[in-house]
Amino acid sequence: MLVLTRRANESIVIGDDITVTILAVTPSGVRVGIDAPRDKRINRAEIVIAVTDANRDAAQASSDESAESLLLGALGRPSTAP
Secondary structure, three states, rough: OOOOOOOOOOEEOOOOOOEEEEEEEEEEEEEEEOOOOOOOOOOOOOHHHHHHHHHHHHHHHHHOEEEHHHHHHHOOOOOOOO
C-alpha cells in the first residue's frame, strides 16, 4: 500500500484521468473529492462489502428455496408450494 500525506486542497493523480483532492480535514473525518470519468465505478468499501454479503445470502437462500416461494415471500403472499 502506498501511503501519502496530503493537506486540504492538495491532490493525488491516479493514471491519466483520476484526481483525488483532499477538500477538508476535520476532527470527525476527511472530505475527499474524486474527479474521474463517468464510466469508473467509485464506491465506499463498506457498501461494496454489504452488497457482496447480501448477494451471497440471496444466492444461498435461492438454492434453499424455490424462486417462486422467494418471490411470493417478498410480495407478502403465502406460498402455494407444499
